[in-house]
Amino acid sequence: MHKEEIYTVKSPYREDMTIWGYRFGKGEPAACILGSVRGNEMQQMYICSQLVRALKELEANGCINANKRIMVIPVINGMGLNVSKRFFGVEDMDINRGFPGKVNGDTTDRIAHGIFEKIKEYTYGIQLTSFYMSGEFVPHVRMMETGYQNTSLANLFGLPYVVVRKPSPLDTKTLNYNWQNEMTAAFSVYTNKNDTIDEESARQAVAAVLRFLTRMGIIRYESHSGYISHVIMEHDLTDVHVEMGGIFKGLVKPGEDVRYGELLAEVIDPYEGFIRETITAPTDGIVFFAHTEPLVAQGDIAYRLIHRLHL
Amino acid sequence: MIEEVFSVELPVGEKLVIKKNRLTGKEPFSKRLAIVTGIHGDEFEGQYICYEVARRIMGGIEYFNGTVDLYPALNPLGLDIADRKIPKLNMDLNRMFPGKKNGTTMERVAAAIIDDISGADMCLDVHASNIFVKEIPQVRVSEEFADKLLPYAKLLNTDMVWTNASATVHESTLTHSMNMLGVPSMVVEMGVGTRIDRGYGSQVVDGIFHLMKEMGMWDGSVGEIQYPAISTDGEVEFIRSRITGVFLPTIEHNHYVTKGDKLGEIVSPLEGRILEEIIAEKSGLVFTLREYPFVREGSLLARILTGIGEE
Numbered sequence: 019m020h021k022e023e024i025y026t027v028k029s030p031y032r033e034d035m036t037i038w039g040y041r042f043g044k045g046e047p048a049a050c051i052l053g054s055v056r057g058n059e060m061q062q063m064y065i066c067s068q069l070v071r072a073l074k075e076l077e078a079n080g081c082i083n084a085n086k087r088i089m090v091i092p093v094i095n096g097m098g099l100n101v102s103k104r105f106f107g108v109e110d111m112d113i114n115r116g117f118p119g120k121v122n123g124d125t126t127d128r129i130a131h132g133i134f135e136k137i138k139e140y141t142y143g144i145q146l147t148s149f150y151m152s153g154e155f156v157p158h159v160r161m162m163e164t165g166y167q168n169t170s171l172a173n174l175f176g177l178p179y180v181v182v183r184k185p186s187p188l189d190t191k192t193l194n195y196n197w198q199n200e201m202t203a204a205f206s207v208y209t210n211k212n213d214t215i216d217e218e219s220a221r222q223a224v225a226a227v228l229r230f231l232t233r234m235g236i237i238r239y240e241s242h243s244g245y246i247s248h249v250i251m252e253h254d255l256t257d258v259h260v261e262m263g264g265i266f267k268g269l270v271k272p273g274e275d276v277r278y279g280e281l282l283a284e285v286i287d288p289y290e291g292f293i294r295e296t297i298t299a300p301t302d303g304i305v306f307f308a309h310t311e312p313l314v315a316q317g318d319i320a321y322r323l324i325h326r327l328h329l
Numbered sequence: 330m331i332e333e334v335f336s337v338e339l340p341v342g343e344k345l346v347i348k349k350n351r352l353t354g355k356e357p358f359s360k361r362l363a364i365v366t367g368i369h370g371d372e373f374e375g376q377y378i379c380y381e382v383a384r385r386i387m388g389g390i391e392y393f394n395g396t397v398d399l400y401p402a403l404n405p406l407g408l409d410i411a412d413r414k415i416p417k418l419n420m421d422l423n424r425m426f427p428g429k430k431n432g433t434t435m436e437r438v439a440a441a442i443i444d445d446i447s448g449a450d451m452c453l454d455v456h457a458s459n460i461f462v463k464e465i466p467q468v469r470v471s472e473e474f475a476d477k478l479l480p481y482a483k484l485l486n487t488d489m490v491w492t493n494a495s496a497t498v499h500e501s502t503l504t505h506s507m508n509m510l511g512v513p514s515m516v517v518e519m520g521v522g523t524r525i526d527r528g529y530g531s532q533v534v535d536g537i538f539h540l541m542k543e544m545g546m547w548d549g550s551v552g553e554i555q556y557p558a559i560s561t562d563g564e565v566e567f568i569r570s571r572i573t574g575v576f577l578p579t580i581e582h583n584h585y586v587t588k589g590d591k592l593g594e595i596v597s598p599l600e601g602r603i604l605e606e607i608i609a610e611k612s613g614l615v616f617t618l619r620e621y622p623f624v625r626e627g628s629l630l631a632r633i634l635t636g637i638g639e640e
Contacts, residue, residue, distance in 0.1 A: 028573040028626060030597065104419060108623065109461065122569065125627035150420060151433065187500035188424050257431070263338035288341045313340035317434040 019074045024091060025132035027125065035097045037133065042073045045085030048236045050140040050202075051227060052091045052193065055114045055147065056105065057098020058213040062146035065209070065223045066092035072224060073237070081238040088236060089137065094129070114147065115188065117196040134196065142171075142234060143197040143204040144227055148212040151319065153309045156272045157222055159247070160206040162189060164198045169249045171203055174233040175226040176244015178273075179306070179324075183252040205230075210272055250324060255306055258321040262295045264288050266314035274305050276323065283320050288313075302326040334400070335441035337434055347438065349400045349445070350379075352386050354393030360546050363446045363512075364537070365400040366455040368423045368503065370407020370414070371522040375455035377530035378517075382537055392549030397541075398449070403442060403503075411523055413459065427506040443506055450544060451481065452507045452514040453537070460522035461621040462629055465583050465614075466529050467491055468557070469516040471499060474508045478515055479559070484543055485517060486536025486554040488583070489616055489634060493562050521620050558614070558637050566611045566633040570595060570624040574604045582618040592631055595624060611635045 024037040053059065053066030070090050076082060093099065094113055095106050105112045111126035118138070119131025137143065149155070158179035161167040172180040189195055197204035207226065209219040229244055231237045260266070265286040270276055276299040285295040303323035314320065334347040364382060366375020379401040386393050402408050406416045414421050415435055428439025446452055458464040467489040468482040475492040482490045499505055507514035519529040539554050541547035570576065578593035580586060592607040592615070607630055617632035624630065 030573050030575070030599070030623070107625065108621070109459075110414070110419075122567075123627060124569070124629060125625045128627045150418070263340040265340070315340055315345075315434050316338035317437055319433055 019070070019077060024136050025129055027097070027129060029097070032097065035095075037091060037094055037096075037129075039136065040070045040073075040090045040092070042077045042088040042090070043082035043086045043236075045087055047140040048086040048088060049142040049144065049231055049234070050089040050091070050137045051144045051146070052137070053093055053146050054099060055094045055145070055193070056112070057095045057100075057102065058104045059146070059148050060099070060213055061209055061211040061215055061220060062148065063093050063099070064215045065146050065220045065227075066090055068220060068224045069227055072228060076237055076239060083236055083238065086236045088231070089140065091133070091137070094133065114193055115191040117191055117193045118199075134193070138197065138200045138202065140202055142230075142236075143193070143202040144230070145193055145204070145206045146223065147194075147206045147208065149208065151307075152212070152311055153307055154210040154272050155208045155307050156305070157207075157209050157219055157226070158306075159226075160194075160208055161204070162192070162195050162198060164195060166198045166201065166203075168203055172205055173247040173249070175205070175207065175230045175247070177207070177222070177226050177247060178245045180247045180249045181252050182249065248324075250306075254325065256301055256303060256323040256325050257319050258282065258297060258300060258323060260285055260295060260297060260314050260318055260320050261316060263313075263315045264294050265312060266309060266320070268308055268310065268320070270305050270308065270321070272305050272308050275326075276303055276305060278302050283309075285314060297321075299323065334445045335438055337438070345406060345438070347400070347403060347405065347442065349398050350383060352383060352393070352397045352399070354386075354390060354395060354546070356394050357396045360395035360544050361398065361449040361451075362395070362541060362544065362546060363398045363400065363449040363452040364455065365403055365442075365446070365452065365503065367400075367402040367408050368404055368454065369421070369456065369459070369522075370404045370410065370412045370416075371460055372413075372457035373408075373523060373525050374457035374520045374530060376401055377525045377527060378455050378534060378537070381530060381534045385534065385538065389549045392547055394548065395450075395544075395546040397546070398446075400442075400446075413522075423503060424501040426501055426503045427510075442503070443510070446507060446512060447510055449507075449512050451540070452504070452512050453485075454504050454514065454516050455533075456516060456518045457520045457522050457524070458518060458617075461619060462617050462632075463521040463582050463620050464518050465489060465616045466517070466519040466533050467616065469493060469518060471505065471508075472561075474513075478508075478513055481513060481540060481543070482515055483556060483559075484536060484540045484554065485515075485557075486532055486539060487517065487519075487557050488555070489614075490557045490559045491561075491565065492559070558634060560634050560636075564634060564636045566613065566635050567629065568592065568607065568609075568631040568633065570605075570607075570626060570628040570630055572605045573625045574598075575622045576607075576619050576624045576628075576630060577622070578618060580615060580618070582615060584615050585613070586615055586633065587612040593619075607631075609633060613637060 116130035307322035
């Protein structure tokens, strides 16, 4: 393992924020894995730290294949993590909306550029990331529909689902999109948590990344074969909205099967405690995303369901 | 007449309500001008513009033709706590247009705003700068729509019209969406975040009445207006910090400088010394000047409009 400086941001009031990369193996740039780009992505940082630990052991045992180089960057926005701020600096900028960055741009552009110049050459790019909506997902691999996406490769992670998202203009500044533009096969891996650590789904994510690296001939690692992934288009998910604001009491979790008409959640009046609204499943399906915050506003998405076609 | 554009129930005893003031004169259906502001909750310049436009129209209602819709607060939750983004969601509302009628709560808000403005003959989206830099009154139009918009932009009595190349993300802005829907739309920007410069505001309001006169919406007298400097990206010199520290400007905003002039210095409060002197590399008008003292490498210090002589 070789620890190298990827980029350093200076501050007059705090210590420098150095972004560290951990390199394993030698030769062609095979795979790059990124963790916490935002200051609340603690689960993503944890997963990467466990990958560094696992790859260090595999390298010591000679299990990184010849002429294959792997880079793991567990933390980008360390300053944000230390003060519980999702975005970077006083400008509150999302580094993951700054790619490919600009060498002469603002601070966030320069951070993104500094990172991207070091990682754009890799054949496979894996980002452990979070969604803008807070809540829990079924673990899945997400890809942008850029024309370069390859869902067959995404299947090799062995996670239950592969989701293809049609990019909005804003998505064109994400790492995933720009990696694909540079012909890196890019994958975003989502587990069920962000700002807390869930050991079980972290283990699942570590196993999925190691499984993918094995199947691409980059490492040698014995693992079970995982799931045969179900590929879904994001716009095919069925959104279940709440019609009233209040306290949200979710009754089903990501991954659970639900039947048409089944009670999914209740919205409780925050003053008098009565049930203002009951939310039922509009279709048979599997819970893909669940709102998990205690409060909910009118029109919020409580659940996203994968519509089940065959029972 | 005060009207509700969109309303959504928040979790605890409150609604998020977007309001507009519809002012109607003779032949109310002949022309409609929409003036929107408050997309960014840390920008207040538009509050004065809305107040002053309403005050002048009501004071000379006999000269008024058509309809003016004033939307002072498109991001009311942000304005209430001076948060640039949408509180809690931590997203920029001006990167969410055109929204979705069946999407998340804020996507519905964005769609409702678009729906309400649609059909207008002109839309002005009034911004202050953010809290970091101060701007002279200016109109910003994207290159894509410049031919159509420039004749109107020149009427707004601003110091400058900046036609800038449209970054992809600009496709998610309100003005881009409205222009795509056939409503000529421009961004008017002035001042600095969280403050109101009454002089700048009155200058722009004079311009708005000129625009209304041109559109056949105002028969009353209007004063002389100035014609703005028209610039493209190539004529704007960006000056960014090369170092981290505290910026102390040595010039006034809205000031002509010549090549070699000192614009300011970046100092170290801890060491009590000047770290870097900021020198103009080109002559021109300092139309943007940093107000927020703390800078990192890449922070915007000033923008100079080059290619114009001092008048």
